Amino acid sequence: MIKEQAILEYLDPKYLYVPVKFNDYKLNTNIYKLEKVKNNTNINYFPISGKIIKTIYLIDTKNQKQLYLVVLNNYKEIIKYQKKYELSTTKLKYLIINAYDLEPFITNSSTLIKNYAQELLETIDYIMEKNNIKQSYIMLKDKDKKYINNYIGTYPNIKLTTLTYKNSISIKDIYNTYLELKYKKPIITKIINIITPKHNLNIKVKLGTLLKDLLIKFDIYKDIDQNYLLIINSCINGISFKTDNIIITEDINNIIFIKNDFEKVSKCIKCGKCHEICPIGLIPLYYIKYINNLKKLKQLSINKCIECGLCSFVCPSKIELLEHIKIAKERVKNEL
Ligand code: SF4
Ligand code: SF4
Structure with missing residues (x-):
């Protein structure tokens, strides 16, 4: 796999899709960048200026049907935004920031640290000062410390740690706060x-x-x-x-x-770790073996799987058990 940790950009799409609870706009209405979206669900402000040319239903991230306004970009960066951005306050004693990419290939946090170390530290320091927070910790992997070590000395109250804590806020939220403080506008982009x-x-x-x-x-x-x-x-x-x-x-x-390679099951070394770790006592491997045998899948109580993902996590052969289980469960549900 090629690791490319520079941040690329795609900020000028021809069409943009804005989710709404119901449509309160006439077709061909002009909207402006940063104008508040009426009946918004997941995007609060229009990220571009343009014309609403139609509405469309698509599947959202919860696999639910969702209505979208389709906006044709006019590429004119006319901005309509009046609200003043203010930093929200917190009563926390410590600020714990999670910059730990949990899965091996995911690089969101390390990319932010690599590209914005100084800006992130400045933002954390600013939040601490405004909220009278005495100490902050950034949880991150050892390999990512090198990106931040050059700047951390200036901030004695911010420490790095490889330990993980609950109740942390994500480094992505710090990055968004940095953008909001810098541009004094809501967030309309993401990495x-x-x-x-x-x-x-x-x-x-x-x-x-x-x-x-x-x-x-x-x-x-x-x-x-x-x-x-x-x-x-x-x-x-x-x-x-x-x-x-x-x-x-x-x-x-x-x-x-x-x-989506069901043949991967042939890589199974029959170590039994997936069965051992399953909190329900299921035998995850069998769900792949019998993926096309609905009767067997039912006998093996596939519906009891709570999709915790522990079986995939421990498998030494890196078989994506949970992905296959989800598909098998779907097949049983729909009797395909
Ligand atoms: S995802 Fe399902 S089969 Fe795998 S460990 Fe969790 S409950 Fe067991
Ligand atoms: S953990 Fe992986 S290798 Fe071990 S029995 Fe389960 S599927 Fe096979």
């Missing part, structure tokens, strides 16, 4: 991590971008074919999708393509 067998790209996009447009723009289809599963956010507990007509909203951080 997403696209992982294919050959590439690991971090791309800054406008919220509301169609994933398919992004994949075409960066020629990502050449890395994948119809045998790949598209997974949003996490291999361990993310959701897999059968479509790339997905809109980038604030809750999408990672797009992961993995091979």
Whole structure:
């Protein structure tokens, strides 16, 4: 896999898709960048200026049908925004920031640290000063310390740690706060991590971008074919999708393509670790073996699987058990 930790950009899509609870706009209405979206769900402000040309239903990140306004970009950066941005206050004694990429290929946090170490530290320091917080900790992997070590000396009250704590805030939120403080405007872009067998790209996009447009723009289809599963956010507990007509909203951080290869089961070394760790006492391996045998899947109580992902996590052969289990469960549910 190629690691590319520079941040690429795709900020001028021709169309943008803005989710709404119901449509309160007439077709051909002109809207302006940073104008508040009426009846918004996941995107609060229009990220571009343009014309609403139609509405469309697509699947959202929860696999639910969602209504979108389709905006044709006029590429005029006319801004309509009046609200003053203010830093929200907190009563925390310590600030614990999570910059730890939990899964091996995901690079969101380390990319932010690598590209914005100084800005992130400044923002943390500012939040601490405004809220009278005496100490902060940044949780990160050892390998990422080198990006921040050059600057950390100036901030004696910010410490680095490889320990992990609950109740932390993500480094992505610190980065968003940095942008809001700098530009005094709401967030209308985000950095997403696209992982294919050959590439690991971090791309800054406008919220509301169609994933398919992004994949075409960066020629990502050449890395994948119809045998790949598209997974949003996490291999361990993310959701897999059968479509790339997905809109980038604030809750999408990672797009992961993995091979939908049921033959992988042949790599099983029969160590039994997946069975040992399963909190329900299931035998995850069998769900792959019998993926096309609905009767057997039912006998093996596949419906009891709580999709915790522990079996995938411990498998020494790196078999994506949970992904296969999700598909098998879906088959049983729909009796395909
Ligand atoms: S994902 Fe399902 S089968 Fe795997 S460990 Fe969790 S409950 Fe067991
Ligand atoms: S943990 Fe992986 S290698 Fe071990 S029995 Fe389960 S599927 Fe096979």
